[in-house]
Amino acid sequence: MKIILRLLLTMLLVSFLTFAAFEAVSGDPVRTMLGTEATEEQAQALRSELGLDRPFIQRYFHWVSGVFTGNLGISYSYRQSVSLLLGSKALVSLALCMLSFAMIVLISIPLGLASYKYSGRILDVVRSIVNQVCMAVPPFFTGILFSWIFGIGLKLFIPGSSPGFVHLFFAALCIAIPRIAMTVRLLRSTVVSEMNKAYVRTAISRGNDRSAVLRKHVLKNSLVSVISFLGQTLAELVGATIVVEQVMGIPGLGRFLVSSILHRDYPVNQAIVLILSFWVVLSGVIADLVNSAIDPRIKLSGEGRQL
């Protein structure tokens, strides 16, 4: 119950802030819609048609009450219902997010453990260089690079065509690479410090196999911090998708977000912000839930974790 309340409050606050932000920036949605040819009379007529001549607070409450009745409004630039516009786009973005998240989890955890297990002087140097490079490359750059290598070079997908699974796969990989590198490093360092703890020494001194201890005890304890990090990552992924969607031509929420800001299309923008803030809060909650399932000592309470 507390979680739901927190979720609602956060979303309300965020939506209010974006509403207010648009109020503060210059730019008139009506002028943007009508272009350079419109007269003041036309602009005024459209403004009252859209209800933009009403005071800010009134508009905000009108919008909020609309949201509660499932009505996200009509897009200014497309004159279509926002839910209709965004429905399929949200699915594309969600698929992209989930795909890259799955890659991060499935690749980084085994890789992190392996990098601890097979450490040696030269291997460590190589690993740390590769890791640094992966962390440093921004997704938009890998996006262009992958389009070149796998799209134009190897013809695995066609950059600029309607995106299929392969297209999404490489887009997801672009987003995942720097985060995989970060997770690997985090996991490795947590495992290293965990292995020096007393309970590990005890377990080994009692004749347990080193890798069995690693798998059975250390991994579980190390995962707590990794999962919190992954929760954060899940929230951040949406930011990365915005960029990659632009570069790789994937019609998801990110491109809509950017264009709705440029066109001052408030209803669309508000709806996307709502979806994104829901996503961010939700990923924090999921991380909490998973953590408390792994380690029952972490209680799931309202003040358990900061969002």
Add this chain to the structure above:
Amino acid sequence: MKKKVFSILIIALLLLVSCAKKDASQPSDEVRIGVAQDFDSLDPHHMTAAGTKEILFNVFEGLVKPTPEGEIVPAVASSVEKSEDGLTYTFTLRDGVRFHDGMDVSVNDVLYSFRRRMDGKDSAAKLASLSVIESIEANGNRIVIRLSRPSNEFLAAVMNVYIIPQNCTDIESYPVGTGPYMFKSRTFQHSLELVRFDEYWGKPGKTEKFVFRILESPDALVLALQSGAVDIVAHLSSDQTKQLDSDQFNILTGSMNLVQALYINNAEKPFDNVLVRKAMCHAVDRKAVIDLAFDGYGIILGTSMFPSFAKYYVDELTDYYEYNPQKAKDLLAQAGYPNGFSMTITVPSNYTPHVNAATVIAEMLREVGINASIQLVDWGTWLDQVYTKRNYQTTVTGVSSDNMTARKLLERFGTTTGNNFTNYSNKDYDRILAQALAEPDDAVQTQLYKALERNLTENAANVYIQDMADLVAVRKNVSGIVFYPLYVLDISTICREK
């Protein structure tokens, strides 16, 4: 365990490769075109984005339509008669013109379309240039329009009144027109599909189907050309065309038909002083701007007119102000600014060509002591602050004419004109403009328009730069692109060689 993981990975990789499309070859009866922005409203009486008008030109027609030569010829009407006093136009409806839904076009549809645009009802945008209409009525298969005063631009306004069926309910989602191509489907922020209309009254389109792919990032557009996802992209920068393989693509050069200039807020100090404006004109080397920022593509301009409007273009105004920094300094001293001054150029950041031009211009102004700084704003802010509220000093932008008339380009510099965003105010100009707008004789009117252009140049209203080049990349096996003196892309002549 390890073997399992390994084999799963291998299977996944194989799956991946097998679902990948093998090559980018396309059916010969389909051409794909990349566009840099999404379409706004598909309602022809409501669309505002230039990029939407550019493409929907193929879906909708007015009673008359433009030709690539810049003439206006009958379309949905088969003939146009103008009375001797220039006050009555009679349009005869063409036989056998059909809408894309199969219905015949009737005079009632024409009346409906005109009234919708005149009154701005049913969520249409009002067309100001139709205010000259006094009455419009049907007479058999004729439409008779009476004007309150003679107007040489009237046919150009009629060209923009696209004919739609009077009983259409949702033209926004299912646009229906009479053009050579009809709307098939649209995915927001992704694509638009048009197919050939087989019952078109005129010359049929050469290609069965066109797909417009929306790719908002400049890199994505180039990648889409290289990968074969699209065959044509217009309005490219010279940087983008340089990345394309010349064995695969032809680069066609047209002109954008717009006047790019450093537009000056003539009411702001110190720009209200004509000597300052003249100094700025002498300080900017327009050829260098084109060479540095546009790789040499572009036509130098000297006034608010471009060469594709040959009838109105005054060539000798182009070199009225030669590049001469010393003269610029002298003029500044004479105006009382021997040490120059500081100014701001406000540029819409989404228009890279304007940003690049502004950067070069600012450097040149610095040479003569004018400390110009560049302020980048987004398009919404630019429209609001610069264009509407006129709260700026100078800006770089392009001004065009969407109906092939000189009036669109020149009327905006009248003191009381609503869209005079430069605040240009000159008594002679206002007088000649009033004369020109009222003049029924085309030849005399043309002379008056030329006088207006001269007035703008002599008073250094703005620092005119160029008519920008329109670079179009076309795959080698695709042909048939025709340039218009308008911002339109006629797809009916485009085809892929078999």
